[in-house]
Amino acid sequence: MSPSPPALTPAAITTRLRAAGCVFAEDEATVLLADAATPAELESRVARRVAGEPLEYIVGWAEFCGLRVSVAPGVFVPRQRTTLLVREALRVAPRRPVVLDLCCGAGAIGAAILAARSDASVYAADIDPAATDCARRTLAAQHRSSSAAGGDAHRWSSSAAERDAYRDPTPPYVYTGDLYSPLPASLKGTVDVLAVNAPYVPTDEIAFMPSEARDHEARAALDGGADGLALHRRVADGAREWLTLGGHLLIETSERQASATAGILEHAGLSVAIVRDDEVDGTAVIGRLGPAG
Numbered sequence: 034m035s036p037s038p039p040a041l042t043p044a045a046i047t048t049r050l051r052a053a054g055c056v057f058a059e060d061e062a063t064v065l066l067a068d069a070a071t072p073a074e075l076e077s078r079v080a081r082r083v084a085g086e087p088l089e090y091i092v093g094w095a096e097f098c099g100l101r102v103s104v105a106p107g108v109f110v111p112r113q114r115t116t117l118l119v120r121e122a123l124r125v126a127p128r129r130p131v132v133l134d135l136c137c138g139a140g141a142i143g144a145a146i147l148a149a150r151s152d153a154s155v156y157a158a159d160i161d162p163a164a165t166d167c168a169r170r171t172l173a174a175q176h177r178s179s180s181a182a183g184g185d186a187h188r189w190s191s192s193a194a195e196r197d198a199y200r201d202p203t204p205p206y207v208y209t210g211d212l213y214s215p216l217p218a219s220l221k222g223t224v225d226v227l228a229v230n231a232p233y234v235p236t237d238e239i240a241f242m243p244s245e246a247r248d249h250e251a252r253a254a255l256d257g258g259a260d261g262l263a264l265h266r267r268v269a270d271g272a273r274e275w276l277t278l279g280g281h282l283l284i285e286t287s288e289r290q291a292s293a294t295a296g297i298l299e300h301a302g303l304s305v306a307i308v309r310d311d312e313v314d315g316t317a318v319i320g321r322l323g324p325a326g
């Protein structure tokens with residue numbers, strides 16, 4: 034008789050995860066156990082995690098600002114440091130803001146803004162169709178829950194959003210393509226909050242990233258070009274065309290690259306400030322279009 038397989042108790046799973054080097058083994062065991070339908074599925078999940086696959090790809094979601102964000106293999110897993118960008122976006126957003134989450138990945142930033150501001154009209158775009166599939170799922174769920182809570186961005190929407198609602202009455206507005214190119218022209222000059230976490234890792238430094246990023250996330254989600262700032266330049270170049278007067282461009286960057294990112298936004302004609310949050314290790318540059326004040 035062959036020996037029976039080891040029981041998949043929380044303690045046994047935690048031990049296996051810890052042995053594989055998972056720092057938050059106990060928390061991860063809880064997540065893996067949570068909605069596994071069968072013991073076989075649970076065993077497969079644990080084996081994948083022990084082999085180094087990111088937890089978020091195994092369960093299909095990541096936690097961000099208290100929300101469940103849909104993620105699929107290869108799609109960038111939202112990081113806690115990006116909560117700074119959300120906080121700052123909410124701080125500068127006017128009433129009924131038109132928000133564009135550019136390089137949206139799984140749509141975490143747009144969804145978190147919508148969760149906090151049901152009067153927002155949120156647009157999102159990314160070059161990776163796997164990412165925009167996830168963003169569409171997450172933003173659709175957030176739209177449903179915001180509407181159920183009494184908010185209705187489209188009832189209160191700005192004129193640009195109303196024009197798009199007429200053409201495509203089903204939010205969310207998620208577009209696939211290179212930077213601004215897939216966006217509806219009607220959005221030009223109307224964006225109050227342009228929130229961007231584009232890739233900013235210098236190409237040569239990708240090799241030094243943790244395996245979970247380097248080996249599992251799409252290269253295009255990480256690679257910011259030779260100095261890491263190639264996308265920042267392109268985003269800043271286009272920003273004036275899409276922002277409304279007084280609108281803000283917020284870009285996540287690293288502490289080391291912050292002054293270079295700020296210089297790029299300044300060169301694009303925006304007045305800039307750098308914000309930093311040590312607690313989440315987040316850095317962002319905020320640029321404002323229009324007269325100071």
Ligand SMILES: C[S@@+](CC[C@H](N)C(=O)[O-])C[C@H]1O[C@@H](n2cnc3c(N)ncnc32)[C@H](O)[C@@H]1O
Pocket residue numbers: 109110111112115135136137138139140141142158159160161164210211212229230231232233253254255264
């Ligand atoms: C660092 S990830 C951030 C994703 C998301 N904003 C977040 O914070 O979770 C960068 C994203 O930029 C997208 N991206 C890279 N180059 C792009 C381009 N030229 N146009 C649009 N999106 C691009 C990638 O596909 C990836 O989803």
